[in-house]
Amino acid sequence: MNNCELRINRVATLECARPLRHALGAFLSALEVDSVLCEDVLTAVGEALANVLEHAYKGRESGIVELYAREGDKKKLFVTVRDHGEYIVRDENPGRGFGLPIVRAIAQSVRVNSTGGTHVQMTFDTTKSSAVLQLTLAEMMRQS
Amino acid sequence: MLTQSSINIIKVAGELDIARREEVRLALQVDGPGQGILVDFVEVTYTDSTIIAEVLRFYKDAHAAGRRIAILIESPRFERILQYAGLSGVFPIFKDRAQALSYLMQEGA
Numbered sequence: 001m002n003n004c005e006l007r008i009n010r011v012a013t014l015e016c017a018r019p020l021r022h023a024l025g026a027f028l029s030a031l032e033v034d035s036v037l038c039e040d041v042l043t044a045v046g047e048a049l050a051n052v053l054e055h056a057y058k059g060r061e062s063g064i065v066e067l068y069a070r071e072g073d074k075k076k077l078f079v080t081v082r083d084h085g086e087y088i089v090r091d092e093n094p095g096r097g098f099g100l101p102i103v104r105a106i107a108q109s110v111r112v113n114s115t116g117g118t119h120v121q122m123t124f125d126t127t128k129s130s131a132v133l134q135l136t137l138a139e140m141m142r143q144s
Numbered sequence: 145m146l147t148q149s150s151i152n153i154i155k156v157a158g159e160l161d162i163a164r165r166e167e168v169r170l171a172l173q174v175d176g177p178g179q180g181i182l183v184d185f186v187e188v189t190y191t192d193s194t195i196i197a198e199v200l201r202f203y204k205d206a207h208a209a210g211r212r213i214a215i216l217i218e219s220p221r222f223e224r225i226l227q228y229a230g231l232s233g234v235f236p237i238f239k240d241r242a243q244a245l246s247y248l249m250q251e252g253a
Contacts, residue, residue, distance in 0.1 A: 014163040021159075021190070039221050043228070046192045050162045054194070098193035098229040105228035 004031060005070040012057055012065040012083060017049045020067050024079070031071055033126050041077065041124050044106040047099040048081035048120040056085030056118060076108075077124040087114035150179045151248050157187035160195040168195055172202035180212040180248030191222055196229055203235055212236075214244040 006027040010016040021042050028038045045067070052065045066082040104110050107122040154171055158164075172183070183199070185191075199215070206213045215237045217223070226232050238244035 017161050017163065017192075018159055021161075040224065042190070043192070043221070043225055046161060046190070050192050050194055053162050098196055098231075101230060102193055102225060102228040 003070070006068065008067045009064050010067075012053055012062050012085075014053050016065065017046060017053060020049060020065070021046055024067065024069055027069055028077075031077070031126065033077070037124070037126065040106045041079065044103045044122060044124075045079055045081060047102050048122070051099050051120075052081060052083045052085070052118070056083040058086070060085070071126070075125065075127045077126045079122045079124070080119055081122075082117060082119045084117035087118045151245060152179060152181045153184055154181060155184040155187075159190040160188055161190065161192045162194045165194045165198060168198045169201075172198055174202065174205040174209045174211060177209050178211060180214065181206060182244055182248060183213060183215045185222060186216055186218045188217070188222065189219070191225055193225070193229060196225065196231065199235065200231070212248055212250075214238055214247050216241055216244045 004027070006024065008020060008023055010020060024045055025038065025042055028041060033041070049065065049067070056065070057063050063084050066080070068078075068080045068082070070078050072078055100110075100112075103120070103122060106124070108125045109123045111119075111121040113119040113121070156168060156171055160168055174181070183202075203213060213236065215222075215235050217237055217239060223232070223237060226235070226237075236244075236247060238247065
């Protein structure tokens with residue numbers, strides 16, 4: 001299944017996150033990604049999308065949000081969410097700011113590039129529910 | 145003594161994301177002091193952090209008003225996102241409705 005790709009561009013409205021998640025979910029199903037990891041990938045990507053929809057084009061004409069996904073070698077899954085809007089350094093709304101920590105907890109690696117908009121590049125290990133395992137290990141270490 | 149019929153129930157269903165944040169914000173309101181509140185998320189299939197923020201705000205409002213809340217879920221997905229957000233154990237979460245109601249009817253609820 002290597003070299004499968006998903007590429008979708010949509011106008012960044014609040015309502016576009018759901019169909020983008022569904023499209024990615026269908027792509028992950030086609031790749032036979034573990035169901036728990038599939039949910040977690042959709043959660044992480046959903047956070048990146050929510051960040052775009054909330055911040056990237058705030059106070060200006062709405063632009064495009066781009067979703068790109070592909071399966072790489074060694075069972076890696078690469079997903080990029082990109083906008084051409086304003087990069088937000090941190091969320092100043094009380095009670096917010098959970099998005100990136102959630103992405104970082106789930107993805108094997110996360111790179112944020114703020115040149116010409118924001119690119120959030122996420123890499124996932126599709127061989128196991130790695131995020132769940134990492135959390136379990138982290139909790140065990142905290143408790144010991 | 146509180147009875148089951150005196151407990152407020154707020155039910156939300158479907159995919160809860162940024163597009164539904166205002167709807168969730170309006171649903172999760174604490175109308176002053178009173179009885180316990182059961183938040184029924186059994187039919188929720190997706191939650192993002194904008195909704196988690198609303199649940200957190202609601203939990204704080206309820207606590208300030210002296211009201212106990214219980215969140216009823218079915219899928220472990222909601223608990224996982226709380227873990228990822230570093231909010232594990234913050235909310236009283238139940239998978240069994242009877243246990244959630246029992247919690248809300250406890251002394252001091």
